[in-house]
Amino acid sequence: MKQSLVFTAIGKDKTGIVSELTKLVWQFGCNIDDSRMGIFGDQFSIIMLVSGTKSAINQLEVRLPLLAHSMQLLTIIQRTHSLGMELSDDQVTVEFSGKDAPGILKEVTEFFARRDLDLISLRSKADKRTEKISSQLIFKLSDEISLETLKPEFNHLCEQLSISGKLLHI
Known part of the structure; x- marks a missing residue:
């Protein structure tokens, strides 16, 4: 075993x-x-x-x-224990970038946590020279949330935070 x-x-x-x-x-x-x-x-x-x-x-x-x-x-x-979290059809990649400011990553991760989506992977880099942030997150979709529902809500969040973002179904 x-x-x-x-x-x-x-x-x-x-x-x-x-x-x-x-x-x-x-x-x-x-x-x-x-x-x-x-x-x-x-x-x-x-x-x-x-x-x-x-x-x-x-x-x-x-x-x-x-x-x-x-x-x-x-x-x-x-x-x-392995949870079988390999890439599958029920995952979404979130990418965003823009001017770095305190709280951006908190706001984005909180957005998905409020929707009970499991964060599987997070990579984020803030460039001090350009003052830009670039992040990629992978979430496991739930049965209650669809990508079509998430997209407009996430786009609204991006507008509020003045960042560019996109959701990609894996």
Whole structure:
């Protein structure tokens, strides 16, 4: 029976971190089901969902902190269950951009949370030089909300926030 764990690692950015982490996952015959990484200032951050046999996950759970310590990374490791949140027909991608201002991302995420839509993925970047924000979010649609209902409401929100936005059905 497959088991899953999610881990987060953060530390000073240096070449080879992802290579070492993925090598360890591979050594135990585990699979990387999902991952996100980024560089924030001079700090590296990664979150990874890994699956494998019970024995493999047990071994990875023991060895991962040792590798992370040797690379001066802080880690959090947690067992989890796969929820089958792969890309499917009931998901929508939200993209928006515009002049950056405090609260824009809060307003957009709150808009979808009030409609009980599950946020699956979020990527947002504010460019200090141009003072622009660019974001992409992926939500799981509910049976009660349709894309046709969301579009005009989201367009109205974009007008209120003075941003450009669009909804794309995946």
